[in-house]
Amino acid sequence: MVTLDKIAKLAVGGQFEKTSSDIYSKPIDLKKVDILGQGTKHDTCASTASKRKVQESPGRIGDVMSSGICHAFAPDGRCVSLFKTLYTNACQHNCSYCPNSTKSSGAGIMSYTPEELARITIQLYRANTVEGLFLSSGVAGDETKMMDQMIEAVELLRNKYNFMGYIHLKILPGTSHSHIKHAMELVDRVSLNIESPSKSHMHELSSTKDYQNDILQRQKYIRDLVNKDRLPAGQTTQFVVGAAGESDREIFTRMLYEYNVMDLKRQYFSAFHAVGGTELEKNKSQPRWRENRLYQVDWLHRIYKFDRKEMNLAFNEDGFLENRDPKWTIATHVFDGPVDPNTASHEELLRVPGIGPKSAYRIVNIRKKEPIVRKVQLKRIGVRVNHARTFLKLNGWQDTTLKGWLQ
Ligand code: SF4
Known part of the structure; x- marks a missing residue:
């Protein structure tokens, strides 16, 4: 201005x-x-x-x-x-x-x-x-x-x-x-x-x-x-x-x-x-975060194409968003357990926090040439591993914080 x-x-x-x-x-x-x-x-x-x-x-x-x-x-x-x-x-x-x-x-x-x-x-x-x-x-x-x-x-x-x-x-x-x-x-x-x-x-x-x-x-x-x-x-x-x-x-x-x-x-x-x-x-x-969380909801709807039913999982029972990434909240509802990036579908990858449309696309391409077994491979193609780790399993490894999410 x-x-x-x-x-x-x-x-x-x-x-x-x-x-x-x-x-x-x-x-x-x-x-x-x-x-x-x-x-x-x-x-x-x-x-x-x-x-x-x-x-x-x-x-x-x-x-x-x-x-x-x-x-x-x-x-x-x-x-x-x-x-x-x-x-x-x-x-x-x-x-x-x-x-x-x-x-x-x-x-x-x-x-x-x-x-x-x-x-x-x-x-x-x-x-x-x-x-x-x-x-x-x-x-x-x-x-x-x-x-x-x-x-x-x-x-x-x-x-x-x-x-x-x-x-x-x-x-x-x-x-x-x-x-x-x-x-x-x-x-x-x-x-x-x-x-x-x-x-x-x-x-x-x-x-x-x-x-x-x-x-x-x-x-x-x-x-x-x-x-x-x-x-x-x-x-x-x-x-x-x-x-x-x-x-x-x-x-x-x-x-x-x-x-x-x-x-x-x-x-x-x-x-x-x-x-x-x-x-x-x-x-x-x-609070300003409320505005920011609504922008994230808007993004998930417009760019990720999450449907209405899925988006509804982001809100608590009073209809409000919590102050955390709504994609994370939705992921805790849609996944029964961590997914393997070598076998997950493109739609599943898109639902993992830390994996965006570009990195989901790259994962699908890269795994055709070599299996994904290390976090560094994901990092290299733009995955925010710290966000994604709770929802991924790699070569037998899975993050310990998974317990907290499943409780
Ligand atoms: S928000 Fe309402 S009161 Fe304010 S300028 Fe617009 S119409 Fe007028």
Whole structure:
């Protein structure tokens, strides 16, 4: 994230004044940049770099498909450096965990104008500080007016400043189909935060947001537009974990719906953090490990393709994850005893903690040429032996901690 310090240094160092061009001569309101940047602190922005089609046009800048500027094309989901900000911190909704809520006594109201936001973004880009923009916002007044302004800022970037870099735009709850469509023609990725796993959980957090209409219906609009190939990087969403007392299993169940029905590309988790001045300021913040364990569950589902029945083994009887690798918990349920890597099926190998898709594939290949009898052979092909040893037997050897697992 761009810090106020970084921007101040650039401004003081005159890096914004390299030319007599109008955009460099206008001062930047650093306090505003700071407050609106802080407002996105809990918004996750792990973004896939752009697959935006290159249009032959000299003078276009920030195009991540071409080389020679300051970034590379990364289709594997790596983070690019983004100017991450709210458009405004004013909001008509009353989400009880949010400092922008009507019920919070947060910082003073701040807003950009479309021109101001586009100008700052392009200044930062040209100063080599960011590669793109992550734009979120409160809903000041109504969502139509807000989306108009956010879209105008993006249009200025694309059309006036010829910016072809990565843009991730948050769609506000309740945004119209036509605004979503227009936004998707301009940006690389959109997301709409679902926040909670169900209508009743959302109701506990906000009396002004309608789960079905403001969130799910808008995700459907996005899904249908993505399917018509209007968006290079698809849609994502984010949960605020534990704000409404929901269990991890409830989040997981919603997660499956979001992947299977809404065709989401990725889902993100932000552990609830009690912020001073909000209605929930006295509630207990959720530990960061909860967020991390949910990412592991997501990984097992998306990458390892564990099915729902198997995934359910990761949760305790109250529906929560323990603070340990969920793959380990699942393995203790699915294996009756340690497996021999020389005879285990590819599916069995994938279920051994410490063996990933690549190392499972390599084991299957290597054992065709020579038997696997020593731990070092596994280490060499990328197996994390310390994790795997409890579940493996090699040439008569098996780990002593096995007893603990079988008890
Ligand atoms: S809609 Fe978003 S910005 Fe507004 S109060 Fe809720 S979480 Fe905060």
